[in-house]
Amino acid sequence: MFKKLLNGLFFIAATSSLMSCGSNNDHKWEVYKSGDGGFSINMPAKPEKSEKVEVTPFGKQKVHFITWKPGVMSIDKFKLFQISYTDCPDRFFLDTFTLLTVMDSSIKLRKLDFSEKEFKDETIDFNGYPAKAFIFDEEKNNEIVMVKQCYTNHRRYDLCVVVKRNQGTNNEVNEFFNSFTIMR
Numbered sequence: 001m002f003k004k005l006l007n008g009l010f011f012i013a014a015t016s017s018l019m020s021c022g023s024n025n026d027h028k029w030e031v032y033k034s035g036d037g038g039f040s041i042n043m044p045a046k047p048e049k050s051e052k053v054e055v056t057p058f059g060k061q062k063v064h065f066i067t068w069k070p071g072v073m074s075i076d077k078f079k080l081f082q083i084s085y086t087d088c089p090d091r092f093f094l095d096t097f098t099l100l101t102v103m104d105s106s107i108k109l110r111k112l113d114f115s116e117k118e119f120k121d122e123t124i125d126f127n128g129y130p131a132k133a134f135i136f137d138e139e140k141n142n143e144i145v146m147v148k149q150c151y152t153n154h155r156r157y158d159l160c161v162v163v164k165r166n167q168g169t170n171n172e173v174n175e176f177f178n179s180f181t182i183m184r
Helices: 002-026 096-111 171-176
Strands: 029-034 038-042 046-056 059-068 078-088 123-127 128-138 143-152 154-163
Touching: 002 078, 029 078, 038 059, 038 171, 046 078, 046 096, 096 143, 123 143, 143 171, 154 171
Parallel strands: none
Antiparallel strands: 029 038, 046 059, 059 078, 078 154, 123 128, 128 143, 143 154
């Protein structure tokens, strides 16, 4: 009996040690600086860079992505931290009305990535930049998606965080969004 209990405790300790190893490695935060993108942001270490051509309000354009996802062995509260950026033609920054129209169009396209159903977005001031934002609470997948899109220096920046529901992620989410700055 004692030997079975000891083996069970060893198995639990080994399993939790394995899980915490992956989790701790995934969660080291650092300042990510993008010279090409012209920004810096605090996010989990070792994000991956990629790019692809997508349909934007400006037509088909190359979009640059910096993405962090937890490791395979990590059972955790986060599913994604991502920032993407794309260049915007100068004509969209000529006046406030045109910029607001582009912002509305862009956020509507982004919301379609998560649902065909209409849900609320809002116009915000995001760290001093004109922006649109939404929160999409996906019950069936047990996740919450937060997106903020801002426009500055003739670029659109799209910041996205996906977290598991009811996991207490406010500090990390706030650190990610609040640390976003444009490098001059």
